[in-house]
Amino acid sequence: MxxxxxxxxxxxxxxxxxxxxxxxxxxxxxxxxxxxxxxxxxxxxxxxxxxxxxxxxxxxxxxxxxxxxxxxxxxxxxxxxxxxxxxxxxxxxxxxxxxxxxxxxxxxxxxxxxxxxxxxxxxxxxxxxxxxxxxxxxxxxxxxxxxxxxxxxxxxxxxxxxxxxxxxxxxxxxxxxxxxxxRGQPLTHSPIFHLPSTNYSSQTNFSTSSLYYSPNNITPQKMGTATIKFSASAINKCLSQVQTLCPNATPFDVLVALFWSRIAQWQQSDLKRSVSICMDSRNQGHHPPIPYSYFGNALHFSLLTVDADKLLSGELGQVSDYIHRHIAGLNFSSVVTKEGSEGPLRIYGPRLTCINAEHMGDAEMYGAEFNKGERPVHVSYHVGNVEGEGLIIVMPLAEAGLGRTVTLVLPDQQIAKLCKDQVLLDLDPTMLVSGRR
Known part of the structure; x- marks a missing residue:
């Protein structure tokens, strides 16, 4: 026992x-x-x-x-x-x-x-x-x-x-x-809970055939979790490496490119490889706009698919450019019709899903001060019930700047390989709470 x-x-x-x-x-x-x-x-x-x-x-x-x-x-x-x-x-x-x-x-x-x-x-x-x-x-x-x-x-x-x-x-x-x-201060964002009926919140559906699956479509496997901190100098190093092929790359672009290309080595040899990109839709050009103070779910999911040989053999800059161009071309006001069976969907994990949380940073995550000047030293995010290919969350560090924290929820064997991966170790990351779930 x-x-x-x-x-x-x-x-x-x-x-x-x-x-x-x-x-x-x-x-x-x-x-x-x-x-x-x-x-x-x-x-x-x-x-x-x-x-x-x-x-x-x-x-x-x-x-x-x-x-x-x-x-x-x-x-x-x-x-x-x-x-x-x-x-x-x-x-x-x-x-x-x-x-x-x-x-x-x-x-x-x-x-x-x-x-x-x-x-x-x-x-x-x-x-x-x-x-x-x-x-x-x-x-x-x-x-x-x-x-x-x-x-x-x-x-x-x-x-x-x-x-x-x-x-x-x-x-x-x-x-x-x-x-x-x-602290006796007025709320920066007084919450609102309802949006106009023409807005994304009430219209957007999912295409279950391409992005999401019902629970029965996933083969259960042991998942592992790791939280890794990358310093501003490490991110600067990555951005310098991709400057030629992706001059406007963001930390999210290069980190997703880095992890996606490493993980792809250990997946089945399909001709195509896909990643689901999750972006916050607040203040992203909706008509009418979704304000930052909206309390609920305001997420936009999109699927990026590339040829497997391009992902596996391409330089970090090339993969970063795929991601950067995909995000730059998103239409946050688009409405996608639902296909497939009714019932609950597994949104995170059937495809490798990458959440961009860079927008919260200094003003929100680390601006949560109960006493003036006493900022959080670390903020941790997890999404429950992730299975399949897994989840990556990219968020800012407590220190202002380019540094980022990456939380991974992946099949257990992939976590073990990533923690020993020399390409990642060359960036001198700091490992925080990690291990099997």
Whole structure:
């Protein structure tokens, strides 16, 4: 029998936090088609801080300080405190009944620095405790916030939620809004939840024949996770290498090109190779536009396909140019019709999926300061229920500049090979929380 793994995270208390002002009775939030399609997936975010911004006396005071500012910010987010129910058409919707957000407080039996050096992916999930949605979710909290106290006095704030409710930009916006309310500041982005009927949110569907699959189309396999930091000098080195063939390359272009070309070596020898590119659609030229403050799913997925021999034999600059030209030519206002079977889709992983999170950076991820000047030292993002070819997330480092963090969810054998790959090691990366899931 496999020995049960010892967890360094111990949950000390569980409670619910409601908004400070009751939600108006009978309020219903209807999910868009894109929201509904995310039903198989979850979002998990951890903000790591050097010190506890809520610490003021005993642990009970921590909770009091937490609940006051969180209750106030929840006034602005009625769908966060609501509960899932089926609408007349059978689709999921949110009954905004202010049932509250589940909050957990936990202690971590190590320091923050030691955790970032030694924790694996399954341990990091312990910082964002998640329960699968029950058959009857009428009393189940789709949002969970866990406050993790490290031995050194550091803090990890973990947020888990259903992907139907929010994408990673929205999840980040919720935490950023909490920090602003805690500091007595006006919200930079007061959330909006509905867009005009002519907008992407209500019209966009997916082509399941080319990008996405139902759960039965995926052969289960063991997946691994790694988080890798690349310094600004490492990214500069890559950009210099591709300057001739792709002079306007971005860090996202070169990192996707780097990992895609390395991973392609270990895949079956198909004539064509494809990657799914996921971009945030906010402020991307929609008519009418999708504002940054939209809370929900505002993602654009597109498929880039190249000849296998070009991918495997091409220079980094050539592959970067394929990616750069593809993104530059995207039509974010396009509407794609759905094909294939009804029911939940697996959006992430059937094809290798690359999420561009570069837009959040200094202003959002690392601007989430509960106390002035105390920025997160690291922010971690994970998408739940990823299978198939896997997922790559590219996001900024805490230090302003070209440095990037890359989170990988790939078949276990590929993770092991990448961590030993000399091309990657030549960039002198830093490995953070990693390991098998």
């Amino acid at each position: 496999e020995e049960e793994k010892f967890s360094r995270v111990k949950v000390e208390s569980i409670l619910s936090v409601v908004s400070s002002n009751p939600t108006e009775p009978g309020k219903i939030h209807k999910f868009s088609f894109l929201d509904q399609s995310m039903g198989l997936h979850t979002i998990h975010v951890v903000f790591y801080y050097r010190s506890n911004p809520f610490k003021d006396g005993p642990m009970s005071s921590d909770l009091d300080n937490l609940r006051v500012s969180l209750s106030r910010v929840l006034d602005e987010y009625p769908i966060v405190t609501g509960r899932l129910t089926r609408g007349p058409d059978g689709d999921w919707q949110v009954k905004c009944n202010d049932a509250g957000v589940r909050m957990l407080q936990a202690s971590v039996r190590t320091t923050l620095d030691e955790w970032l050096r030694s924790a694996d992916a399954s341990e990091e999930r312990d910082l964002t405790v998640w329960e699968d949605m029950p058959l009857d979710p009428s009393f189940w909290s789709p949002f969970r916030i866990q406050i993790n106290n490290f031995k050194c006095g550091g803090l990890g704030i973990g947020l888990s939620c259903s992907h139907m409710h929010a994408d990673i930009t929205s999840a980040t916006m919720l935490i950023k809004s909490w920090t602003q309310v805690h």
